[in-house]
Amino acid sequence: GQQLNQSPQSMFIQEGEDVSMNCTSSSIFNTWLWYKQDPGEGPVLLIALYKAGELTSNGRLTAQFGITRKDSFLNISASIPSDVGIYFCAGYPTPSSNTGKLIFGQGTTLQVKP
Amino acid sequence: DTAVSQTPKYLVTQMGNDKSIKCEQNLGHDTMYWYKQDSKKFLKIMFSYNNKELIINETVPNRFSPKSPDKAHLNLHINSLELGDSAVYFCASSHGSGASNSPLHFGNGTRLTVT
Numbered sequence: 001g002q003q004l005n006q007s008p009q010s011m012f013i014q015e016g017e018d019v020s021m022n023c024t025s026s027s028i029f030n031t032w033l034w035y036k037q038d039p040g041e042g043p044v045l046l047i048a049l050y051k052a053g054e055l056t057s058n059g060r061l062t063a064q065f066g067i068t069r070k071d072s073f074l075n076i077s078a079s080i081p082s083d084v085g086i087y088f089c090a091g092y093p094t095p096s097s098n099t100g101k102l103i104f105g106q107g108t109t110l111q112v113k114p
Numbered sequence: 115d116t117a118v119s120q121t122p123k124y125l126v127t128q129m130g131n132d133k134s135i136k137c138e139q140n141l142g143h144d145t146m147y148w149y150k151q152d153s154k155k156f157l158k159i160m161f162s163y164n165n166k167e168l169i170i171n172e173t174v175p176n177r178f179s180p181k182s183p184d185k186a187h188l189n190l191h192i193n194s195l196e197l198g199d200s201a202v203y204f205c206a207s208s209h210g211s212g213a214s215n216s217p218l219h220f221g222n223g224t225r226l227t228v229t
Contacts, residue, residue, distance in 0.1 A: 040222070042204050101170055
């Protein structure tokens with residue numbers, strides 16, 4: 001079945017640094033979503049991408065839908081301690097999009113040192 | 115005012131017992147889901163319902179039976195609990211039909227521990 005390979009698996013950075021993580025697949029996806037999960041809570045949507053090449057920002061977060069439709073990246077600029085958490089990419093694959101089955105990457109655990 | 119709420123937050127029970135997890139959403143969404151998050155944090159879909167109709171049923175044991183009394187509720191009943199069922203179970207909902215590629219809105223999870 002479709003898989004999303006998310007990297008890196010974990011990051012430990014200094015406050016103020018920029019962060020980049022990405023997601024790749026061997027299949028084409030027609031929607032890419034980025035979520036953040038805090039401890040003890042459910043994933044919360046950060047950014048949604050619907051078109052190849054689309055670049056979208058949400059505050060210090062920027063995400064892009066790859067031109068090949070097989071990848072996406074998320075950047076966080078000037079990280080702060082509250083950015084700590086697990087970041088998930090997720091996507092709806094094509095041509096199986098009519099199943100409504102949202103596939104998740106393995107997650108990137110981000111730790112920020114003040 | 116929680117959008118997707120599930121109860122209980124924590125559930126500790128012994129092997130062989132039967133338990134239920136309840137989920138309600140007040141977003142007016144038509145589609146609801148159950149996801150399982152394992153100890154490595156991997157999220158995997160179990161079921162989805164669109165307007166009370168089962169749409170997705172991933173290879174989940176028959177011991178797991180979802181029930182949707184109306185489109186705002188999707189409960190999960192688990193029979194004969196096993197140690198391997200220990201995980202965090204997330205309810206989610208989305209706008210439109212299962213084919214709409216809409217983002218999912220998640221509840222805060224139910225941590226199930228089977229001893």
